[in-house]
Amino acid sequence: MARIRTIAVLFAAATLAAGLAGCAASVPDSPGRSAGNGSSALSGTVTVFAAASLKESFTRLADRFEAAHPGTAVVLSFAGSSDLVTQITQGAPADVFAAADARNMAKLADAGLLDGPARNFATNTLEIAVPPANPASISSFADLARPGVRVVICAPQVPCGAAAETAARATGTALRPVSEESSVTDVLGKVISGEADAGLVYATDVLAAGAKVTGIPFAESARAVNTYPIAAVGPGRNKQLAAAFIDLVTGDAGRKVFTDAGFGTP
Template structure:
């Protein structure tokens, strides 16, 4: 009788454990499948290609969700967020522009660095002006475009120029890195200081020239969930994708450095 009771008790316990495990698994599955609705991501212009790819991957992994992006200069996006623009995620091209959001207490938690980016000179295809260094951009008659210093790519370019003791007067200052690159693509400028990732994305529309001073101005890219995120659950899942091995592969393929 005692043996039978022990067996019954053991069987009951095993059944309860199995039921509990099943319930837990179903709960986890339900939690994953419950993600729905729109995730609004404000992201630096240089992230356009890689984040667009990750957005499609996210929607495929979570049917019923949609990721919408607002790409632009990090300072402009930060100002929009602190001004009350509804968004779930902010991915900036520098800690300085991220600080605009965190100082206003519009971030939820501590931003995490998920990638880094380095500058490169974009020239006309074939590099007809034979630009080989940052100093070459100071040549008379050369039309060079920079990002505005309020934008991370512009601040990084100025830092590189300062490190080399060079002074450069561009024909224009652009509000984001894509605008600077477009000037070269349209042959409205001979060269622009942009990110390696943007030169990669442009393909044969431009040529890229490395310069050693760029090592003095590598930008960290932080990402954060926003405090009043309308879709916090899906936003957290998107941030997790960006930080995952899959997300990092997409970013490094685009030319970003690992954090």
């Protein structure tokens, strides 16, 4: 079944046909749980809303899931965690939600929109991304506060923005960003395009960007570690596929994908 991927969810057009053929078995490399109790076949569509920083890793896992289960499709929607929470609470169809922090997952739990407890599967820390030539000569977190340095960060309600605020408070650094973005990929895009001298993104984003940016680690990032949880969404239409996909993400295969991408373990 052809892959469908979206960066944003268009509510009026989001009609998903989620067919289920028989019962389901566990995903390979995901020991211990089964999504069903009779048939070895899964079928239908599972819609996964995931934090923007998970795009590369979740794309790999979706390909693995579909290969292991012919007849299934994984629809991936990536955006800032806070934007995804807003979409889900307003009725956007999602079977699974993966956030970049516990705070945004808690919003769905408090609203009664989760089907079971969330499971932590990865951690991430911030890193300074600069253009390859590093025109502003950034070498430390404190350098981001120098006059004339164009810094871009995530908005405070976004996990990467909350982490940036935590690091700034811990070091007594007053950041004066030229813009606050709704996702970490937007911050990275500003740095790559030359619109910013520096941006606070995740270490995994620097790694994925390759030669497009230079990453500058800073010790203060250890004070703002983000833990990533995943959970099934209560109103989701395909609970068996949702459970199987979550098993893949939290199992050995998922752990290797995240480690390869630079994530830490919870």
